[in-house]
């Protein structure tokens with residue numbers, strides 16, 4: 001699972017799965033009938049990339065029964081649902097597991113941008129971030145979140161639970177992206193000024209960004225703290241903010257932004273000049289952890305992930321009809 005999980009703020013699927021299966025009194029085992037897509041969306045997607053069939057049913061996505069994180073939850077991931085080919089039913093947890101990582105499959109590759117390419121290396125980042133530095137201001141991760149929350153409500157309203165959960169899983173993806181501080185803030189002000197002229201700074205910021213994406217995978221699968229980390233996600237209490245969805249995503253962005261400077265400092269301290277040379281690998285995380293270089297980064301990230309889990313739980317509870 002590790003190799004296939006290596007995408008941005010990696011392990012969206014597994015993180016979301018852990019989070020929703022630890023919501024008290026939420027029926028994540030419930031079986032939901034797969035329905036055909038019957039919506040009109042006011043949004044452009046990369047042609048051929050906005051998939052509308054169910055990928056589990058079609059056999060395009062295999063749930064990995066060997067996955068450590070899934071196994072740790074005690075849910076029988078293979079036998080706990082009726083095979084969709086016979087009954088067309090899948091459990092709610094499977095929808096979150098599969099579809100919360102879906103927006104990274106290329107459907108959002110719709111715009112070109114020099115800055116984004118240089119920083120993150122892919123243009124779907126437009127819709128997965130929110131960079132409030134003047135020239136980045138057009139990015140629209142917040143709009144993506146709001147769009148899919150709206151679609152989810154619309155689906156639930158007409159009794160279409162399958163798409164209600166599936167759109168909600170997409171929405172959570174964007175929230176998770178926006179809570180990755182590098183998605184809302186690519187560097188410090190001096191770095192952003194140098195960034196324009198200095199290729200080395202561009203490489204460093206890109207590697208710092210992907211290091212922090214991959215750090216989530218490291219924490220879930222390889223770190224000595226992995227059980228403590230998973231427990232923090234499970235223990236997170238739902239936060240239901242008494243605000244509009246617009247305000248909620250804005251608060252999430254501000255929170256994420258406020259963590260950027262400490263986290264970026266720690267990433268640079270832990271990996272130093274490797275960041276100017278290449279992408280950080282799992283072995284680099286292991287070595288840095290052994291040398292005690294990740295301790296503060298871990299504490300900061302645990303707090304951030306726990307806040308994110310609380311928000312996710314709150315959003316699920318306030319959007320799923322019970």
Ligand SMILES: [Zn+2]
Nearest residue numbers: 008104128177
């Ligand atoms: Zn993303």
